[in-house]
Amino acid sequence: MRKAVTSVALLSTFAYPAVAAAPPFDTPATVAYMVDLSSGAVLYAKNADVQMPPASMAKMMAVHVAFDLIKRGELSPDKMCTVRPETWQQWHGPQAGSTMFLSPGEQVSVRNLLHGIVTLSGNDATVVLSECISGTEAAFVALMNRQAAQMGLRGSHWGNPIGWPDNGATHVTARDLATLAAATIRDYPQLYREYYAVPNFTWGRTMGSNQAITQENRNPLLGRVAGADGLKTGHTEEAGYGFTGSAEQNGRRIVMVLAGLSSFNQRISESVRFMDWGFRAWQSRPLLRQGQHIGNATVQGGSASEVGLVAPRAIAVTYPAGLGQGLSARIVYQGPIRAPIAQGQHIADLVVTTADMPPQTMPLVAEQAVGEAGFFGRMWAGLKALFGLA
Numbered sequence: 001m002r003k004a005v006t007s008v009a010l011l012s013t014f015a016y017p018a019v020a021a022a023p024p025f026d027t028p029a030t031v032a033y034m035v036d037l038s039s040g041a042v043l044y045a046k047n048a049d050v051q052m053p054p055a056s057m058a059k060m061m062a063v064h065v066a067f068d069l070i071k072r073g074e075l076s077p078d079k080m081c082t083v084r085p086e087t088w089q090q091w092h093g094p095q096a097g098s099t100m101f102l103s104p105g106e107q108v109s110v111r112n113l114l115h116g117i118v119t120l121s122g123n124d125a126t127v128v129l130s131e132c133i134s135g136t137e138a139a140f141v142a143l144m145n146r147q148a149a150q151m152g153l154r155g156s157h158w159g160n161p162i163g164w165p166d167n168g169a170t171h172v173t174a175r176d177l178a179t180l181a182a183a184t185i186r187d188y189p190q191l192y193r194e195y196y197a198v199p200n201f202t203w204g205r206t207m208g209s210n211q212a213i214t215q216e217n218r219n220p221l222l223g224r225v226a227g228a229d230g231l232k233t234g235h236t237e238e239a240g241y242g243f244t245g246s247a248e249q250n251g252r253r254i255v256m257v258l259a260g261l262s263s264f265n266q267r268i269s270e271s272v273r274f275m276d277w278g279f280r281a282w283q284s285r286p287l288l289r290q291g292q293h294i295g296n297a298t299v300q301g302g303s304a305s306e307v308g309l310v311a312p313r314a315i316a317v318t319y320p321a322g323l324g325q326g327l328s329a330r331i332v333y334q335g336p337i338r339a340p341i342a343q344g345q346h347i348a349d350l351v352v353t354t355a356d357m358p359p360q361t362m363p364l365v366a367e368q369a370v371g372e373a374g375f376f377g378r379m380w381a382g383l384k385a386l387f388g389l390a
Contacts, residue, residue: 003332003333003335023277023281023320023321025044025274025277025281027046027270028261028266028270029259029270030052030240030259030260031047031048031050031258032044032174032258032274033045033048033175033177033178033256034254034278035178035254035255036252036278036282036316036318037182037185038251038314039284039315039318039352039360040360040361041358042358043278045175047174048173048174048257049155049175050174052172052173052174053163053172054172054234054259055235055236055239056233056234057172057177057232057244057259058161058162058170059126059162059232060180060181060232060244061144061147061148061161062129062130063114064147064183064184065143065144065147066110067188070110070188070191071191075133078109078110079110080108080109081107081108081132082105082107083103083104083106083108083128084128084131085104087127087131088102088103089104091127092124097164098122099123099124100116100124101204102124102128108125113128113129115195115198115201118198119195119198119201119217120201120215120217121233121234126161126162130161141159141161144158144161145157145158151180152179156171156176156177157170157171165237165239178255178256180244181230181244181246184230185255192230196229197228197230198217199222199223200215200216200217201215201217202214220233220243220245220267221247221272225247225276227247228245228246229246231245239260240259241262241264241266242258242261242267243256243259244256245275249279252316254279256271256274258270258274280321281321282318282319282321283319283321283322285316285317285319286314286315287316287329287350287352288311288314289311290311291311292310293309293310293367294311294350295308297331297333297335297348299336300335300336302371303339303371303372304370307341307347307368307370308366309331309347310365310367311364312344312346312365317352317354317360327352330350331349331350331351331364332348332349333348333349339370339371339372340369340372343369344366348364349362349363350363350364
């Protein structure tokens with residue numbers, strides 16, 4: 001097989017940058033990363049692949065595992081989980097960090113535990129959910145790492161589900177956190193809308209009274225940036241203050257990661273400033289509609305000699321705001337592609353280049369299924385190959 005490259009004329013024309021130098025941005029965060037999900041373009045990267053302690057941003061992986069089980073019908077949000085006295089003992093009190101204020105022996109639904117994790121960042125809620133799903137915290141962590149490996153999070157590993165300091169066993173990269181956030185948003189849109197961006201959550205009682213405890217979501221973008229709806233903050237003395245966030249404006253979604261900030265207030269100001277920069281300093285324009293045909297790929301050993309290529313989702317290109325013209329696009333795949341091919345199978349990429357910007361690569365999928373050729377089809381293909389016929 002060889003790499004096939006085909007230049008394509010895009011169906012629409014827009015103004016694109018002639019000299020697309022990245023708009024300037026600087027931050028005191030030791031780690032910063034931003035990606036535009038509408039195009040896949042990386043807008044900013046500072047120490048994006050440096051391994052770091054995630055603090056409570058690690059809980060995004062625990063939530064992702066739970067969402068996956070719910071989507072596959074293996075976990076009901078109504079399932080009741082028991083707070084073991086040993087778990088309560090370990091994760092209550094000021095030394096135990098963020099809490100949902102669970103009580104020993106309490107029965108709590110998966111749904112409420114997820115709110116306790118996402119909105120309240122409860123360490124107690126995360127461990128109770130882990131034990132409820134997998135029997136033990138260690139078994140759940142193994143499930144987290146297995147799913148992380150399947151997602152290609154090569155720079156990350158979980159030693160515990162909450163991001164508690166553990167001598168470096170739990171570590172992530174900003175790029176991996178952004179990939180995890182994007183997968184959560186893409187693969188579980190209904191669950192994402194249900195659990196993220198909840199402004200506050202009430203659970204538990206204050207000591208010695210019946211007054212319910214309401215805690216605010218610590219997401220620094222909520223109420224400050226239009227379209228903000230996720231994801232997770234984190235803080236330990238080891239990690240500093242961090243945040244993985246996302247917002248969508250006019251159909252364009254950005255995911256950002258900041259880490260190593262020095263204070264709660266700095267996390268707010270830098271998160272808002274970073275996300276505002278992403279939307280203001282960059283533009284995104286549509287290239288293809290979902291399902292739009294853009295070209296064909298050659299097929300080997302199939303019932304058809306070609307297969308159509310379409311966009312699996314709406315595809316856009318991102319470039320610095322207010323600049324000139326210049327855009328090229330090509331289809332790239334390893335071909336000919338061997339049959340059978342499933343409809344919707346990722347078999348090629350659209351690579352878009354805009355002057356000084358790094359190439360932006362978007363997936364293309366098979367427009368229709370292509371089965372294997374029958375006996376006579378294979379014989380005819382062999383004869384054509386033997387005699388060099390087209």
